[in-house]
Amino acid sequence: MTAKILDGKAFAARVRAKVADHVTDLKRVGLVPGLAVVLVGEDPASQVYVRNKGRQTQEAGMKSFEHRLPADTSEAALLDLIGQLNADPAVHGILVQLPLPGHMNADLVINAIDPAKDVDGFHISNVGLLGTGQKAMVPCTPLGCLMLLRDHLGDLSGMEAVVVGRSNIVGKPMAQLLLGENCTVTTAHSRTRDLPEVCRRADILVAAVGRPEMIPGDWIRPGATVIDVGINRVAGADGNNRLVGDVHFDSAAQVAGAITPVPGGVGPMTIACLLANTVTACCRTNRLPEPEGLTA
Ligand code: GUN
DSSP: OOOEEOOHHHHHHHHHHHHHHHHHHHHHTTOOOEEEEEEESOOHHHHHHHHHHHHHHHHTTOEEEEEEEOTTOOHHHHHHHHHHHHHOTTOOEEEEOSSOOTTSOHHHHHTTSOGGGBTTOOSHHHHHHHHTTOOOOOOHHHHHHHHHHHHHHSOOTTOEEEEEOOOTTTHHHHHHHHHHTTOEEEEEOTTOTTHHHHHHTOSEEEEOSOOTTOBOGGGSOTTOEEEEOOOEEEEOTTSSEEEEOSBOHHHHHTTOSEEOOSSSSSHHHHHHHHHHHHHHHHHHHTTOOOOTTSOO
């Protein structure tokens, strides 16, 4: 079997177009969704992410507010800024780029964000709402994975889903979302006994461990849908760096029914879902109908 390639780049472009349509509708009633992104320090990867987020926010017709603070900013000053953004009616979404410098308590900072503006879905209230099946702000990467899965498979009810990885950002919320879709969900991790056999159970396999090409084709059930969240930079044979996922793509593509590539799979969906969450937050705050197709 040769797997169907799930083109996240093309899908993300469709999500962004849908977001832009909703923004146009919101502008007709006098609302411009606004996203504030806060970056503390000069981490090069974070700077690239933040720049891309700002550009795509503006391209979707929304307002982008960027706050760049020096690495030695005090936690109190950051909390003060978050308080101002919480109170600002032009700001519907707030994202504090992680990781934060070591002298800051990331949990404290994230939990200072108004949960209604928490477009990352990291606030403890949103984690609790998602875990209890209530309306939440949903973390962007798992939301993007869910959109890809629904688009490819339709109804996920009754399917065996295995999520490899238990991070707060991807693995745990992904498992909650799949439970919400009536999948039978296993969350596997580095201590899981006989991980290959657990993976082979999966109709849906989500790999989010951050270990390059850890999952080979012979761990995959024939015909399974494989979502590879990993983005790992490794040295190629030519001496240049290349990006690979957590799944060994070439062997997996021989067995799977469908698979997301790296790059061009899940990656582009994350910012698209951040924009979608900003529109959702704007609609909820203003008691307007939820944007269709952009929420969990
Ligand atoms: N750093 C890497 N990914 C993310 C993300 O999704 N949200 C935030 N806030 N920081 C990140």
